[in-house]
Amino acid sequence: MAKGRKNGLYAGISDELSALMRTGWADTERTDLEPAEQAPHAARRRAALSARFPGERLVIPSGNLKIRSNDDPYPFRPYSGYVHLTGDQARDGALVLEPRPGGGHDAHCYQLPRDSRDTDEFWTGYTAELWMGRRPTLAEAETLLGLPCRDVRTITADLAGSSGTPTRIVRGVDAALQAALDTDEDRDAELEAALSDLRLVKDAWEIGEMRRAVDSTVRGFTDVVRELSTAVATSERWLEGTFFRRARLEGNDVGYGSICAAGEHATIMHWTRNDGPVRPGELLLLDAGVETGTLYTADVTRTLPISGTFSPVQREVYDAVYAAQEAGMAAVRPGAPYRDFHEAAQRSMAEQLVKWGFIEGPADRAYELGLQRRFTMAGTGHMLGLDVHDCARARTEDYVNGVLEPGMVLTVEPGLYFQPDDLTVPAEFRGIGVRIEDDLLVTEEGHENLSAGLPRSADEVEAWMREFAG
Ligand code: GLY
Numbered sequence: 001m002a003k004g005r006k007n008g009l010y011a012g013i014s015d016e017l018s019a020l021m022r023t024g025w026a027d028t029e030r031t032d033l034e035p036a037e038q039a040p041h042a043a044r045r046r047a048a049l050s051a052r053f054p055g056e057r058l059v060i061p062s063g064n065l066k067i068r069s070n071d072d073p074y075p076f077r078p079y080s081g082y083v084h085l086t087g088d089q090a091r092d093g094a095l096v097l098e099p100r101p102g103g104g105h106d107a108h109c110y111q112l113p114r115d116s117r118d119t120d121e122f123w124t125g126y127t128a129e130l131w132m133g134r135r136p137t138l139a140e141a142e143t144l145l146g147l148p149c150r151d152v153r154t155i156t157a158d159l160a161g162s163s164g165t166p167t168r169i170v171r172g173v174d175a176a177l178q179a180a181l182d183t184d185e186d187r188d189a190e191l192e193a194a195l196s197d198l199r200l201v202k203d204a205w206e207i208g209e210m211r212r213a214v215d216s217t218v219r220g221f222t223d224v225v226r227e228l229s230t231a232v233a234t235s236e237r238w239l240e241g242t243f244f245r246r247a248r249l250e251g252n253d254v255g256y257g258s259i260c261a262a263g264e265h266a267t268i269m270h271w272t273r274n275d276g277p278v279r280p281g282e283l284l285l286l287d288a289g290v291e292t293g294t295l296y297t298a299d300v301t302r303t304l305p306i307s308g309t310f311s312p313v314q315r316e317v318y319d320a321v322y323a324a325q326e327a328g329m330a331a332v333r334p335g336a337p338y339r340d341f342h343e344a345a346q347r348s349m350a351e352q353l354v355k356w357g358f359i360e361g362p363a364d365r366a367y368e369l370g371l372q373r374r375f376t377m378a379g380t381g382h383m384l385g386l387d388v389h390d391c392a393r394a395r396t397e398d399y400v401n402g403v404l405e406p407g408m409v410l411t412v413e414p415g416l417y418f419q420p421d422d423l424t425v426p427a428e429f430r431g432i433g434v435r436i437e438d439d440l441l442v443t444e445e446g447h448e449n450l451s452a453g454l455p456r457s458a459d460e461v462e463a464w465m466r467e468f469a470g
């Protein structure tokens with residue numbers, strides 16, 4: 001009798017049960033599969049990466065399950081660089097680009113195959129298929145991904161077999177695989193930067209996914225506004241759950257922890273505790289994004305008067321942020337330095353803060369010294385895609401010191417945050433936080449606001465809320 005697990009209710013497995021479990025299973029191999037829609041796009045991305053690293057082996061792991069406690073794992077989310085190059089979402093996998101003697105690379109996707117039914121592992125291991133769901137066979141994965149697949153359990157031996165090949169791996173994704181390869185940290189960082197660079201410009205398929213993410217997010221925001229008109233919307237948690245339902249129904253998940261910040265919580269940039277009340281007369285800052293089933297996320301913020309109408313001071317702040325966003329969005333066009341939208345929005349808010357007398361002018365001086373940052377706190381936006389702060393490891397010269405190109409998707413999200421204990425502003429401003437965040441696609445002509453389906457100006461927001469008022 002094999003031993004059972006600690007504190008499990010079964011003491012062990014009898015030989016008879018073990019034998020019973022191993023037999024009587026149908027062959028479920030699927031032969032009707034088609035390549036995933038993303039497969040040819042992923043192949044083009046791999047070719048672009050291959051051209052940047054001639055003669056070198058590149059290893060891009062997907063990542064492993066992370067255990068929360070005992071036998072309870074966190075939901076698995078693969079490394080975005082792996083998803084981008086394969087279209088795959090499997091855990092414990094890795095893409096390997098093996099240099100060909102004549103130039104170019106051969107790509108192999110290492111995968112965890114289906115569990116063997118010849119041992120007890122397939123029904124006793126808590127991460128086994130019988131507990132967590134069926135995986136594709138290697139043959140099925142080859143069809144779906146359009147690239148040769150191998151058993152990941154042989155990867156270390158396979159790579160050791162040609163250990164003279166210069167190798168890079170993306171670090172911090174798969175500790176065991178990383179430890180098995182003797183690679184150089186700086187050269188590995190260059191690979192990670194290249195993967196980020198590669199995602200700066202989205203291809204046509206990705207832009208379609210970004211549209212789907214934003215469209216679902218617009219529906220999620222509408223769900224929340226509908227709830228605001230009901231008596232049940234008395235807590236931030238309820239609104240968080242309302243958005244989450246849409247994200248799970250139409251996508252994979254939320255792309256980041258939703259910020260449902262009512263009242264003075266709106267002045268806290270990363271308020272994800274969401275455990276406060278929702279009171280009439282206050283503002284609700286909702287920053288949330290649906291992540292599609294293919295793992296592309298939106299990132300949208302609206303700041304809404306909970307009772308449906310802005311107070312005069314709320315509107316004054318809102319209009320200042322709106323003007324800054326208009327100035328920022330006007331700077332989003334191909335060929336423009338990336339920083340332009342940020343600088344235009346921050347300059348606009350610096351001017352308003354000087355007018356209010358909250359920082360010392362003249363506005364140019366205040367802006368040069370960055371004085372507005374006491375109230376604007378963050379940068380005005382970031383690239384968006386598979387990660388909410390996408391391409392974060394890209395080379396500085398290609399990202400923040402780079403130039404906008406058609407196909408880039410970025411957020412423009414100015415905000416003003418007056419802390420409840422800030423004695424430098426009049427009492428009626430304290431505890432007000434406003435952010436407006438939209439997702440912009442850079443086009444040949446200028447830009448397209450992908451999140452234009454949501455109202456933005458104060459008047460539009462109020463009219464939208466009246467539509468749903470109970
Ligand atoms: N929701 C995170 C951000 O806006 O950057």
Ligand code: MN
Nearest residue numbers: 299411413437
């Ligand atoms: Mn953002």
Ligand code: MN
Nearest residue numbers: 287299300437
């Ligand atoms: Mn956001």
